[in-house]
Amino acid sequence: MAFSSITVLAFFLPAVLAVYYAVPSVMRKTRNFVLFGAGFVFYALGGVRFVVLLAVSIVINYAGGLAVSRSKHRKMWLIFDILFNVFLLGYFKYVGFFVSTLNCLGLGLAVHKIALPIGISFFTFQGISYVVDVYKGVSKPQKNLIDAGLYLSFFPQLMSGPIVRYNMVSESLDAKRESLDGFSAGLVRFLIGLGKKMILTNPMEDLANAVFSKSAGELSVSLAWLGIIAYTLQIYLDFSSYSDMAIGIAKMFGFKFPENFNYPYVSKSVTEFWRRWHITLSSWFRDYVYFPMGGSRCSRGRNILNLAVVWSLTGLWHGANFTFVLWGLWFLLLLIIEKFLLKNILNKLPGFLTHIYTMVGVMLGWVLFRSENLSSAVGYIGAMFGFGNGEFLSNEAIYYLRLYLPVIVISIIASLPIKEKLEKYLIECDTKASRFALCWLPKAFALLLLAVSYVELVTGSFRAFIYFQF
Amino acid sequence: MKGKRISEIMFIAFAGLFIAAVVIITLATPQGGFSYFENRSLQNMPEMEKDSLLDGSYFTTMEKFLTDNGAGRTTLLKLKTAYKLFINIKLLNCPVVNDVVVLPDVLLPFNPYETINMETIESQSQSMAENLSEITDLTESYGGKFMYVTVPCQYVSYESRYPWYLNSRREYTEASREALYNALEGSGVTVVDMYDTLTDAEIRNTVNSTVDNHYSIYGAYLTYLAVMEKINETERVHILTEDEFTITPLPNHYVGSRSRKLFDISDVYDTIDILTPKVEIPFSRYDNGKQVAPTVYSMPSNQYEGVLYSLYMGGDIGETVIDTGREELPKILIYGDSFTNAFESIAYYSFGEMRSLDFRHYTEMTLGQYIEMYKPDYVVCIRDYEQLISTSANGCGID
Numbered sequence: 001m002a003f004s005s006i007t008v009l010a011f012f013l014p015a016v017l018a019v020y021y022a023v024p025s026v027m028r029k030t031r032n033f034v035l036f037g038a039g040f041v042f043y044a045l046g047g048v049r050f051v052v053l054l055a056v057s058i059v060i061n062y063a064g065g066l067a068v069s070r071s072k073h074r075k076m077w078l079i080f081d082i083l084f085n086v087f088l089l090g091y092f093k094y095v096g097f098f099v100s101t102l103n104c105l106g107l108g109l110a111v112h113k114i115a116l117p118i119g120i121s122f123f124t125f126q127g128i129s130y131v132v133d134v135y136k137g138v139s140k141p142q143k144n145l146i147d148a149g150l151y152l153s154f155f156p157q158l159m160s161g162p163i164v165r166y167n168m169v170s171e172s173l174d175a176k177r178e179s180l181d182g183f184s185a186g187l188v189r190f191l192i193g194l195g196k197k198m199i200l201t202n203p204m205e206d207l208a209n210a211v212f213s214k215s216a217g218e219l220s221v222s223l224a225w226l227g228i229i230a231y232t233l234q235i236y237l238d239f240s241s242y243s244d245m246a247i248g249i250a251k252m253f254g255f256k257f258p259e260n261f262n263y264p265y266v267s268k269s270v271t272e273f274w275r276r277w278h279i280t281l282s283s284w285f286r287d288y289v290y291f292p293m294g295g296s297r298c299s300r301g302r303n304i305l306n307l308a309v310v311w312s313l314t315g316l317w318h319g320a321n322f323t324f325v326l327w328g329l330w331f332l333l334l335l336i337i338e339k340f341l342l343k344n345i346l347n348k349l350p351g352f353l354t355h356i357y358t359m360v361g362v363m364l365g366w367v368l369f370r371s372e373n374l375s376s377a378v379g380y381i382g383a384m385f386g387f388g389n390g391e392f393l394s395n396e397a398i399y400y401l402r403l404y405l406p407v408i409v410i411s412i413i414a415s416l417p418i419k420e421k422l423e424k425y426l427i428e429c430d431t432k433a434s435r436f437a438l439c440w441l442p443k444a445f446a447l448l449l450l451a452v453s454y455v456e457l458v459t460g461s462f463r464a465f466i467y468f469q470f
Numbered sequence: 471m472k473g474k475r476i477s478e479i480m481f482i483a484f485a486g487l488f489i490a491a492v493v494i495i496t497l498a499t500p501q502g503g504f505s506y507f508e509n510r511s512l513q514n515m516p517e518m519e520k521d522s523l524l525d526g527s528y529f530t531t532m533e534k535f536l537t538d539n540g541a542g543r544t545t546l547l548k549l550k551t552a553y554k555l556f557i558n559i560k561l562l563n564c565p566v567v568n569d570v571v572v573l574p575d576v577l578l579p580f581n582p583y584e585t586i587n588m589e590t591i592e593s594q595s596q597s598m599a600e601n602l603s604e605i606t607d608l609t610e611s612y613g614g615k616f617m618y619v620t621v622p623c624q625y626v627s628y629e630s631r632y633p634w635y636l637n638s639r640r641e642y643t644e645a646s647r648e649a650l651y652n653a654l655e656g657s658g659v660t661v662v663d664m665y666d667t668l669t670d671a672e673i674r675n676t677v678n679s680t681v682d683n684h685y686s687i688y689g690a691y692l693t694y695l696a697v698m699e700k701i702n703e704t705e706r707v708h709i710l711t712e713d714e715f716t717i718t719p720l721p722n723h724y725v726g727s728r729s730r731k732l733f734d735i736s737d738v739y740d741t742i743d744i745l746t747p748k749v750e751i752p753f754s755r756y757d758n759g760k761q762v763a764p765t766v767y768s769m770p771s772n773q774y775e776g777v778l779y780s781l782y783m784g785g786d787i788g789e790t791v792i793d794t795g796r797e798e799l800p801k802i803l804i805y806g807d808s809f810t811n812a813f814e815s816i817a818y819y820s821f822g823e824m825r826s827l828d829f830r831h832y833t834e835m836t837l838g839q840y841i842e843m844y845k846p847d848y849v850v851c852i853r854d855y856e857q858l859i860s861t862s863a864n865g866c867g868i869d
Contacts, residue, residue, distance in 0.1 A: 001529055006536040010492050047526030115525075184478035187485060218585045389585075395635040396583040402564035402635075439474050443481035450485060454492060458540030459547050 001045035003190075003245040004197045006457055012042065013249070016155075020253065025176060029146070032173060035253060036146050039153030043118070046159075050117035053088070054153060060084050061127035062148040065134045065141040074135060081131040085124040092116055097320030119159040121317055123152055125284055130166045132288055139167045147173045154255070156246040160239070162260040163280040169255055177254025186251025188446045193244025195449030196237050198456040200414055203407045204234035207400055212370055216379025216387075220394035224383040226401060228363050231370050233411040236265060239278070263417045268354040269346050270334040270361050281317070285310050300340070307332055318369070323377060327368040334361050495541030502539070507547070507733050512538040548733045555736065568731045571636060576680040577728035577738050579625050581637040591642075591649045594859040599653035601867035602851075606659045608841055608868050609849050616849045617700060619662045621685060621693055621809050623854035624728075627669045627678045646859045662696050664689075665855075681740045682726030683854075684779050687717055690812035691745060697813075697850060698820060707800060710819050715747045725776040734776070742777050745816055753818065756791040757784070766792070766815035782811040788832035791825050792818040800847035805829065805837065806864045810852045821848075830863045838868025 001007055016038040023030045044051050064081030068074045092114055099109050130151065133139040142148040150173065157164055211219070211227025219227075243260040250257045264276035274282055286295075293306045308329075315328020338346065346354050364381060371377035382388065426434040502514040513535040522528035537543075554567045565571055571578040602618050609616040625632075625639055632638035647665070654661065668677050668689050677689035685693070698709040724742035725734055744767050755764050768784040770777050783790065786808050799822035804810050810826055818824040825844065829837065841849060857865060 001533070005533050006492075006496075006540060007529060007533050010489055010496070010536070014486075014489055014493070044523075045526070045529045047524060049524040049526075180475065180478050180482075184481055187482060191485070218583075394583075395637070398635040399564065399566075399583075402562050403558070403566065406562065436473075439477050443477055447481065447484055447488070450488060454488075454540075455546050455550060458537050458543045459550050 001042065003242070003249070004194055004453070004457065007045065008042075009194070009454075009457070012038075012045070017252065021178075025178065028174060028176075029144070032150050033146050035154060036150040039150065039155045039158055042155035043153065043158060046118045049115075053117055053120075054123065057085075057088065057123060057127055058149040058152050059145070061130055061152060062142065062145050064127075064131040065148060066143070068131055068135040069141040078131060078135045082128055085128045089120060089124045092120055094316070094320050122161045122163060123158060125163050125281075126152055126157075126166075129163070129284060129288060133166055139165075139170060142166070142170070142173075154250070156249040156255075157257065160242045160246070161278075161280055162243055162246060162257055163284050164257055168258060172255050179254070182254055183252050184443070186248045186253075188248070188442050189251060190245050190248030191446035191449045191453070193241040193246075193248060194453045195446075196241035196244065196414060198453040198460075199449070200407060200411045201234055201237040201241060202456070202460060203404060204230045204237060204411055207404050208234050208370070210400070212380070216376070216383045217389055219380070219383035219388035220391035220397055221384065221386050221388065222393045222397035223400070224380060224388055226397055228367055228370075228380075228384065229408065230404070232265075232359075232363050232366050233408065233415065235366060235369070236261070236415055237411060263415065265359065265362075265415045266355075266417065267358050268351055269338055269342075269358055270331060271338050273358055273362055274331070274335070281314070285314055289313060304336060307335065311335075321373075323368050323371055323374060326374065326377075327365055330365050330368060492541050496536065496539060499539060499541065501535070505538075505544070507544070507730055509730065548735060551733045552735055555732070565633065566636070570728050570731050570736075571632065572732070572736055572738070573631055575675075575738060576628055576631060577726070577732065577736060578628055578632065579683065579728065581625060581639050583637050584639075584642065586641050586645055588645060588649075591645050591859065592653070594861065595646065595649035595653040597861050598650060598859045598865060599657055599659070601861055601865065602654065602659040603657045604867045605837065605841070605849065605851070606657070608838055609846075612845050614841075614845065614847055614849060615660070615701070615704070617660045617662055617697060617851070619664065619693060619697060619806075619850055619852045620858055621664045621689070621852060621854050622668050623809075623856045624678060624683045626665070626855045627674055629669075630671075643855055647855070650859050660700065662693075662700055664693050664696060667692050667696070679724075679726055679740050679742075679779075680738055681724060681729040682779050683728070684809055684812065686740075687743045687745050687782075687812055687815075690782075691717075691816055693813055693852070694816045697817075701848060705800070708820050710747060710816065714749070715745050717743050717745050719743045720770070720777055720781075721773040722770050722775055722777040725778055727779065730778075742779075742781055744781070747819055751794050751796075751819065753792050753794040756789075756793075757787050758789050766818065779808065779811070782815045783826070785811065786828050786831060787826075789825070789827055789834075790814070791823065793823045794818065794821070796822040798822065801825070801844070802848040802850060803827065803841065803844060803846040804850045804852065806850075806852035807854065807857060809854050813852055828864065829866055836869050837866055841868070 001012070003009070003013075016034070020031055020034045020038075023034060025031070040051055040054070043054055061081065064077060064084075067077035068081070071077050093116055095114055096111055099111050103109055103111070130139070130148075134141045142151065151164075151166055151169060154164075154169075208227055208231035211223055211230065214223075240261040247257045247259070258280055260278060260280050262276040262279065264273050267273035267276055290306055290310045293309065294302060295306060296303050298306070311328040311332035312325055313328070314331075315325040318324045318327070346357075349357075367380050367384075368377045371380055379388075386392070423438065426438045501512075503512055504510070505512050513531065515535055516522065516528055516531035518528060522531070540546075551568060555572065558567050559565050559572060565573060566580050569580045571580050602616075606616045626643050629638040629640050629643070651661075668674075668685060670677075673688075677686055677692060679686050695709065698707060701707050702709065719741035720743065722742070723734075724740050726740060729736060729738070753764050755762050755766075766783055768781055770781075778785075780786075792814075799820070801823045802817065802821045803825045804814055804817065805827040807828070807830070810828070814824065814826050825846065827837070827840065835843065851864065853860075853864060859865075861867075
């Protein structure tokens with residue numbers, strides 16, 4: 001169930017907040033238990049059948065954490081725990097894909113449709129990071145099953161991240177963490193995320209869906225670019241709005257989640273883009289795959305191999321389809337070119353040129369990401385460069401441009417660090433008016449977003465977040 | 471610091487009150503029912519079942535229930551439509567709101583952009599022509615006569631009014647029309663094409679509705695006239711002439727299919743009229759086998775009630791029989807989509823018995839079986855240009 005739903009906004013979240021804050025703040029364990037239970041209820045909103053799977057994952061990772069810290073066979077337990085998580089992910093997410101792939105070789109194996117438990121890519125990765133961190137001594141094992149379970153099933157991050165490391169929240173599990181200031185800031189952040197999703201993401205999704213539903217032969221150059229611009233904005237706004245809401249809700253309960261995005265579309269290289277995009281996933285792959293394989297402290301060939309493994313896995317993590325693998329490999333290619341060939345050239349080029357280069361590279365990647373299959377992606381990219389219906393400017397593109405231009409412009413503005421710049425300016429001004437604005441404006445804006453989002457919620461149809469599928 | 475604390479408390483309180491108000495009003499408002507403007511049933515509270523809980527569909531339906539019955543939903547939908555009417559037309563210069571093209575004097579459907587596939591059109595036309603030939607052969611086998619009556623729907627009548635960058639479907643209309651006529655060549659199917667008459671710019675606003683997809687009673691009358699003239703080429707059947715009836719606009723507000731999509735808040739209005747013969751004839755009416763009130767208009771209970779196109783014949787019904795008891799007059803079977811309704815409210819006058827079928831709702835017999843059972847003197851299929859070559863439902867053959 002998405003945060004941007006009446007069920008969560010008007011019923012689930014207020015109910016959890018009410019029960020949570022009804023428990024005296026000195027009763028930390030009881031409060032943790034409320035959140036632990038809320039995680040399961042939240043997960044059950046998407047279907048009760050996988051709740052047991054979540055529970056098993058919690059128990060195994062909890063036991064794994066204890067075993068790798070105490071047992072004589074620490075390494076064996078570590079391997080077992082990692083294999084368990086990989087098996088869980090592999091079975092539910094990739095079995096169908098691998099069987100279909102093998103069938104392409106003419107094996108004729110039966111393909112069983114396996115339903116994908118929501119959020120499995122996120123909670124298995126958190127499970128692995130927890131046990132590995134305990135094994136490496138980065139974190140202490142959690143002895144309390146409820147607290148360990150809360151780390152893995154805390155509902156704001158359960159479905160779509162951010163992927164939180166245990167040491168980021170371990171202290172908050174026992175300490176007094178809530179404050180009026182934090183609650184208010186969290187609520188502002190949550191409502192900004194909700195507004196982003198309801199007001200900007202959904203129209204961009206409508207536009208992108210309309211364009212991507214067409215065959216390449218129906219696309220003019222302008223329509224193909226309009227479609228990918230819309231999708232570029234949609235995927236960022238969608239995912240970052242979910243992260244905003246997750247970070248906001250966590251803050252309302254006193255937890256500090258890591259940032260997942262840092263305005264990736266201002267990047268001037270693909271390398272920079274990946275430092276700003278889905279930060280918690282990139283750092284997870286860096287710390288738990290890339291570095292253990294040797295990272296960049298090895299020969300150039302080995303380094304490229306390490307990168308290839310990481311980016312193939314990154315692509316595959318996003319979906320069991322070759323388009324996702326190719327999407328990962330596309331970024332591998334760009335990153336290798338930047339690292340070994342373009343590094344000095346990019347530094348010398350004017351900023352706007354490097355920005356254009358980065359955005360074109362990223363958008364071509366999003367075509368792979370969004371397309372149903374490779375031939376659609378190739379056709380779409382062809383249409384972007386004039387091999388669609390042969391037209392440059394079609395009536396359809398004009399229509400969509402007229403209808404969506406204001407939302408596109410606002411979405412672009414929302415993708416830039418204007419809020420931070422405005423905040424900085426107001427802080428530097430340090431006048432009575434600027435202090436008043438800093439204090440009241442975000443809250444008034446958040447309330448306005450709440451009202452508009454509610455209108456959009458009851459008048460529009462329910463839409464799922466893109467990252468739920470991962 | 472104190473000011474910040476006050477702002478935080480006030481902010482949290484306002485947000486909490488807003489959510490609380492939403493919850494209270496949502497739960498206090500009567501739930502389920504029908505959304506008049508959206509023309510659909512609202513989601514009822516789902517029943518808790520094991521399977522739906524397990525697969526998550528219970529909460530998905532619950533979410534639909536909560537959004538459908540959300541506090542102030544209809545009012546908010548109207549406000550949002552009014553906002554879009556202002557923004558899209560005045561600021562964006564793009565007159566499309568809720569899939570309606572809003573022009574100063576007419577509301578037209580927004581047609582999605584399409585690529586014309588001649589192969590598909592030709593193949594559909596061929597199938598349609600085969601169906602029509604079958605019906606013609608069956609009808610003629612016992613001495614009856616079949617006619618395929620094609621009427622332009624609103625977007626065809628007003629195709630020149632679309633802004634240049636929107637899809638008027640001109641290409642599709644021309645292609646499907648040409649393909650069907652090519653396919654029908656030499657088939658012996660009688661076609662009555664109302665295209666030229668109903669798209670004539672001089673009478674366009676009279677014979678079409680500016681707020682609904684269907685023709686007006688004037689358009690239906692001209693269609694009736696064309697059909698009767700075709701019948702009178704071989705047999706003398708009384709035609710209701712203009713001096714034998716009056717056409718009266720109802721004082722009620724006409725809520726057309728387009729205005730309904732706009733929550734009836736656009737500046738474009740139209741009237742809905744009824745045609746009343748000066749000399750009325752008694753008749754009995756049966757809908758789906760049950761006797762109902764002998765009327766061809768589903769009249770509103772008062773003049774303040776909005777009226778829909780379903781005024782004519784009470785809307786789409788599987789089977790309707792109107793028996794005037796004049797056994798000396800021929801029998802007619804009319805089938806087709808809702809364009810038949812206004813036509814039928816006039817046509818019964820010229821026949822001993824009129825039966826109408828709508829195969830979107832009627833399932834008891836196939837068309838062939840019905841014709842063989844009833845053996846009407848005339849079989850008339852009325853279809854609009856959007857459905858011209860569609861073999862689904864009322865585009866069926868004898869099977």
